[in-house]
Amino acid sequence: MLNERVVYLNGEYRPWDEANVHIMSHSFGRGSAIFEVIGFHETPAGPAVFRLDEYVTRFRKSASLLEMEPPLTTGELHEAVLETIRRNGLKSGVIKMMGFYPEIVFSILPSRRRFQVAVFVLDPAEDLEETTQTDGRGVTAFVSRWRRLDPQTVPIEAKVAANYMNGIVARTEARNLGFDYAILLDTQGCLAEGGTESLFLVREGRLLTPSLGTIMNSITRKTVLTVAETMGIGTFAGRLDPGALNEAEEIFFSGTVNKLLPVRQVGERILEEVPGPVTRRLSERMAAITSGRDAQFQGWLFPA
Numbered sequence: 412m413l414n415e416r417v418v419y420l421n422g423e424y425r426p427w428d429e430a431n432v433h434i435m436s437h438s439f440g441r442g443s444a445i446f447e448v449i450g451f452h453e454t455p456a457g458p459a460v461f462r463l464d465e466y467v468t469r470f471r472k473s474a475s476l477l478e479m480e481p482p483l484t485t486g487e488l489h490e491a492v493l494e495t496i497r498r499n500g501l502k503s504g505v506i507k508m509m510g511f512y513p514e515i516v517f518s519i520l521p522s523r524r525r526f527q528v529a530v531f532v533l534d535p536a537e538d539l540e541e542t543t544q545t546d547g548r549g550v551t552a553f554v555s556r557w558r559r560l561d562p563q564t565v566p567i568e569a570k571v572a573a574n575y576m577n578g579i580v581a582r583t584e585a586r587n588l589g590f591d592y593a594i595l596l597d598t599q600g601c602l603a604e605g606g607t608e609s610l611f612l613v614r615e616g617r618l619l620t621p622s623l624g625t626i627m628n629s630i631t632r633k634t635v636l637t638v639a640e641t642m643g644i645g646t647f648a649g650r651l652d653p654g655a656l657n658e659a660e661e662i663f664f665s666g667t668v669n670k671l672l673p674v675r676q677v678g679e680r681i682l683e684e685v686p687g688p689v690t691r692r693l694s695e696r697m698a699a700i701t702s703g704r705d706a707q708f709q710g711w712l713f714p715a
Contacts (some may be wrong), residue, residue, distance in 0.1 A: 578606030
């Protein structure tokens with residue numbers, strides 16, 4: 412089905428097979444491509460993008476942190492995303508928005524600061540035969556030997572391809588040891604996040620998550636905290652010792668695709684009730700919000 416998809420590329424809408432750059436391009440060879448992965452969902456009013464404004468803002472923040480010059484305004488990026496959805500005719504799926512240097516460069520620095528933009532829209536199950544782990548059983552995880560990138564080495568808030576080698580090596584280690592996901596500590600030894608996921612713990616009915624500073628400024632994480640507070644669930648964002656994993660009654664990851672992904676096992680510890688009551692309540696509320704059935708958060712949906 413991918414060959415039927417339409418792609419936004421540098422101001423034009425092109426067939427999927429024409430979305431190409433040279434292998435020697437700077438962003439391929441140096442990992443300098445920035446990106447966002449965004450969900451869009453079926454609602455009674457048609458497909459709608461979840462928190463598009465936040466994702467576009469973060470995309471532009473990544474560009475700013477890396478001194479990259481965007482070719483499009485915020486409004487133009489919004490329209491490129493919405494029009495790409497319309498041209499592909501999907502009711503729900505994922506969007507990948509990328510900013511990249513197409514020029515062939517051998518030097519470590521790009522030849523210019525202005526980059527090009529591409530927007531892809533697809534259904535991972537239909538187009539890539541990838542299934543999301545949302546069957547309710549939960550996933551397994553362990554604490555990786557790899558540490559989260561230190562904020563004094565690179566701008567960790569930038570969603571740039573090169574930074575994701577950190578998550579790749581951790582997830583590879585997890586797979587080799589028979590686990591689904593990895594949990595990374597920061598360089599000070601506190602809990603940070605998963606390879607591409609935010610981490611949440613529930614203890615005595617209270618929602619705990621590592622604080623910003625050594626983790627990605629996740630939009631789904633911010634959403635979960637906001638929703639929890641409106642539901643009367645207490646929240647805490649701060650420094651968490653790895654021992655908190657042994658004290659938590661519930662553990663889950665959050666991210667764009669799965670929203671909330673319950674964890675049934677961490678290392679040798681098996682959790683008793685998965686998903687737990689707090690995770691279940693939050694998952695149900697998030698499903699109502701993204702499907703357009705929650706009037707309180709209608710402003711988070713951008714109809715295509």
